[in-house]
Amino acid sequence: MRVTAALRSTKRSPLLQLVKSAVATLGAWLLAGWLIPGPLPVFAAIAALLVVQPSVNQSFAKALERSIGVIVGVVIAVLLSLLLGPQSWVVLLAIVVAMLVAWTFRASTGTGNQVAISAMLVLALGSSDPDYAVNRILETLIGVAFALVVNALVVPPVLTAPARRDLGLLGTELAASLDRLAAALLSTQQPAQLHELMLEARLLRPMQASAEASIAAGEESLTLNPRRSAKGEVAEMRALFDRLSPIVTQVIGMTRAFFDHYDDTLADEPTVHAIAEQLRRAGHDVRLAVQVADIAPEPSAETSAIPALTAPLQVKPPASGHWILIGSLMEDLRRIRGELVGDE
Known part of the structure; x- marks a missing residue:
């Protein structure tokens, strides 16, 4: 397989899709930053960027995947940090545990990856403070909700x-x-x-x-x-x-x-x-x-x-x-x- 085939699509996605993703990401960043003062609202921006999909149905599925993945990943990260302390190797352990938990409950590939990524980000960027964990969950939900609203209101495509x-x-x-x-x-x-x-x-x-x-x-x-x-x-x-x-x-x-x-x-x-x-x-x-x-x-x-x-x-x-x-x-x-x- 040619390398370019793996890197490039046969056609560009619609410009409207790019605009909606940009609006959702920027809006979620500003809204989460205003509602939850503190660290940069990275979780909100990532959630909004991932949730904006070509259809509202796909966005809703991605929203569930993102929300559940973040909640489970954050909980795993906080528990391990409280039990084992702020050690650098705990980040690696959290990734492995998150993947095992997702595998045990037969989570989809996207949800499993989200659990591991969320656990890693919380430990790498934050702390074991439960308030910090709760704020990251709320931040993610804000990003998800804002992206759903944008994707539903800004000319949802009807592929007829x-x-x-x-x-x-x-x-x-x-x-x-x-x-x-x-x-x-x-x-x-x-x-x-x-x-x-x-x-x-x-x-x-x-x-x-x-x-x-x-x-x-x-x-x-x-x-x-x-x-x-x-x-x-x-x-x-x-x-x-x-x-x-x-x-x-x-x-x-x-x-x-x-x-x-x-x-x-x-x-x-x-x-x-x-x-x-x-x-x-x-x-x-x-x-x-x-x-x-x-x-x-x-x-x-x-x-x-x-x-x-x-x-x-x-x-x-x-x-x-x-x-x-x-x-x-x-x-x-x-x-x-x-x-x-x-x-x-």
Whole structure:
């Protein structure tokens, strides 16, 4: 792995996130310094800096992690200092004890690290005075509370745009895959064309994963967010994704079956022509579903507002030796219809 990959992100965090972190850190420092005179309010500043996260939900989780970690770490530091005295090696012992306590209670990695860091800072910067310990806990809580308020009030981000983009791309490519498979069923295919068709179908998987991750991020950005006007929009995108995901599986399976059982006489089978027509209709209805949800990257002028899938396809047993492939395609087509039309 390149060193730069570990040090640099693929993209910058939003400037607004930097501004919120700066405002929360400076505000927590000034407020804690005013309310609790004494040492520099380092604990408040650190708490505020760590608690400001991309979403209110993440900030709340980080606030709990920070608060519990500091309280436990400070208590461990004070107890060890009272028992063993102000020795320099007590700092090292406190770190080890804090890590063991976190491990014993199965604390998360962030909470465990916070316990150890807090114990170390109290002993390295402060004393064994219980009042000092209580003040550091209060200072941390001030920083946490101030950061939560800032992150909730200063334009909390609602991450719907990436979800809209990725879901639209998935739906568009899924419809294109249905059209490609329909065209391939009716024409003679070379080995290279079959491999290309299979590769394009498999590329639906990473697009599906990307859309799912974006929708999950959008849902998380709305949790505990006072700006919840986009909640219905994200719920609609989740519902559409749940409809499209099984179709992704069926399309990949149909393409795999076609790849495995292809021969040059397949296009002469009358039932194959009917299946190809149903695939084109399914592709139309996938595009229609994406456009109705208003997430299509580029609406197609060829898409009618009326669904193309009407009566289920009824076929007779094939007269040729293609019955295995046709049976497989028919079953997958039935499942696609069930997702798009609701018929089972």
